[in-house]
Amino acid sequence: MNADNNLYQLYQSIELENVILSYKGEFTSELLTALIHILEAKMEELGTDFRVRKRVFNVIIECFQNLYHHIDFYDFRNEKLEVRKPALIIVKYKDGDFIVNTGNYVMTKDVPKLEKRLSFINTLNKNELRELYLEQLNKGKISSQGNAGLGLIEIARKTKEKLIYNFVKKDSKISFFSLKVVVGN
Amino acid sequence: MQEIKLEGSPKTPSVHFDPETGVLELKGRSIPENALDFFHPLNEWLEEYKNNPKKETVVELRLEYFNTSSSKCILDFLRKLEKINGNNTDVKVNWYYEKDDEDMLEAGEDYKAIVDLSFSFVEVDEI
Structure with a gap:
């Protein structure tokens, strides 16, 4: 009986929070296609404006690929670590806005650099973000993994608000990074 | 020289590069x-095409949306075209x-600002 009650509580909180999509697990290349497919159907149902739809996809694609590349990197460097780090993605829909939340582990030693980058991006207005994007596009190098260093700038360009983020230090090796992005008209 | 003809996939655009017409098309996501x-x-x-190009090379970019990894590759592709431009082809x-x-119009304008090529912006009802 307890198990059933817990599931009911989980169901209710998902409903209350207007969650339209959630996934926790390992991020694979095929998963992105599946998530986009589900979101496309949901947005069709909601009658979402195609510009908002595209922006949400852009944000999801970049968030996802940050996670995907990160996991690759992490495994490569930490083969011996016993835990494989899954990631979490939750998309909520509220008052016409889509709220994309992602959560994943990052290496604690990388937190200051990432935090600095996020807070710098948050100081920029839309025009400055466009300039930074152009500069990075024009001069930046693409890694052999296909990473162009543009992901966070692109996410910031599509969001209505500033990037909302948080780090929770688990231990000296790993921390949990959460990112929230609001997309709407 | 062979044409390139690729079907689109959930993650990649369809491609049709035709050396006979000089039309190079990318379409989709x-x-x-x-x-x-x-x-x-x-x-x-493109490296091969530049040796014997058509008088006019028309690049048709019909993109629905693209990620930042592609964004960098599209720029590199346009840069290659920039070098070819004027050498026996326009x-x-x-x-x-x-x-x-x-957003998509702005993305095109961004490229126009970076590369020295003639751009036309074409509004359509659906890509």
Whole structure:
């Protein structure tokens, strides 16, 4: 009986929070296609404006690929670590806005650099973000993994608000990074 | 020289590069994790095409949306075209965007600001 009650509580909180999509697990290349497919159907149902739809996809694609590349990197460097780090993605829909939340582990030693980058991006207005994007596009190098260093700038360009983020230090090796992005008209 | 004809996939655009007409078309979405793998053969094709190009080379970019990895590769592709332009061929880029899609129009304008090529912006109802 307890198990059933817990599931009911989980169901209710998902409903209350207007969650339209959630996934926790390992991020694979095929998963992105599946998530986009589900979101496309949901947005069709909601009658979402195609510009908002595209922006949400852009944000999801970049968030996802940050996670995907990160996991690759992490495994490569930490083969011996016993835990494989899954990631979490939750998309909520509220008052016409889509709220994309992602959560994943990052290496604690990388937190200051990432935090600095996020807070710098948050100081920029839309025009400055466009300039930074152009500069990075024009001069930046693409890694052999296909990473162009543009992901966070692109996410910031599509969001209505500033990037909302948080780090929770688990231990000296790993921390949990959460990112929230609001997309709407 | 062979044409390139690729069907679109959930993550990559359809491609039709025709050496007989000089029309190079990319259509659909481009969101592969590593766009380098996808664009590499297209750049290789250009290397061969430049030796014997058509008088006019028309690049038709009909993109629905693309990721930042592709964004960098599209720039590199346009840079290659920039070098070819004027050497026995005139390169023209047609950048398509859906009506009211300011983001896609802006993305095209961004490229126009970086590369020295003739761009036309074409508004369509649907990509």
